[in-house]
Amino acid sequence: MTKTERLTILRTAPLLAALALLAAGCGTQRAGQEVGDGGPSRAAVATPGAPVDFACPGESAAPAPTPSAAPSTPATPPTDHYAENHGFRVPLQLHGRSRCDGLAAARRIERALEPLRRRGDFSPQSTRAALTGLGYADGDVQSSQSGPTGVSFLVVARPLCLEGGIDREKTRVDAFGGYPDGTDCEPPAGGH
Template sequence: MRIPKPRHVAAGLLLGTALTLTACGQEHTGPTAAGPGSPSHSGTPAGPARGNVEPGSHDGAPHYHENNGFKIPKEMSPASEKAARAEAARIEPVLKRLWTAKTWDAESVRTALLKLGYRNEGPDSEQGRGTLFVQAHDPDSNPGTSIALNVRHDACVTGFVQSTNYQVTVNGRFLESGCFEPRGGH
């Protein structure tokens, strides 16, 4: 009995791998040694298999919610959402006025919103209309200020005023960062 040399085994494996990979991704419709070919399909091909796609994952990434759970706000109760929407309706005209006046520095924004009766940054309280947090944008980004108002234990009003535009939204709290959307993961 003859034992193959390691070089011959390696060459055979390499050749087999190369032949297998050159056919990768090709659809064979003709007859093969195993039997008759499958019927021809008309129309557009279905494309690659989607794999483990998670529903609601934006781009189809299989672990989107696992990897980005910290960016997904918690649910608000209906009463809290209603209260947050009422506060958003009060805040929106103030941010619009500031934007029109080209005033988006943090202190001016804070002063204007505190006139609505909000508490300045501090522990949450059921007293008053909510607790206000104001942050100037990073110096390397669009000049402006972001705001967050804790309306209740599960509801927030967030917004910004900056040189290009302003916006006010209502959302639940983020697990790790309160009302402001977290910028990065762990």
């Protein structure tokens, strides 16, 4: 080894040792110290909260909470994973202004279809005519027979989806925001 090589090694050795010490001391948790126990803490990260809903015109002061018949977490984990595997088929709920728009559109459709129900007119053609009469484009309205005395329908009114039916007992309309997989207002057919 030449004198120049030896001097280079002697000059770089302290730098390498200092770097090794700095790298080893980067952690904030000390041996025997619990996480979050008096050490430096990370700044809080903003997390999205629950969507804000408010009373819409024609609605009582507080939106009715969705009833929950079962506890949110079962005592034993499910083995069939049905809910997990079919979550993509659950429609997206509307919140805020969109929710109010959806409720207003649903009331409008109910008012238009109720006379058909009272007359006992359960034909998909009459339902389609009533919905297109409200201004929905013919290509955005689907209606189909649902038994001998019922009609189901789907209206694509971007960004809203309006789905429901009429039968002898009632007129039902639900507004939602599409599906998580991006299939617009059509329920997804796939899965795994």
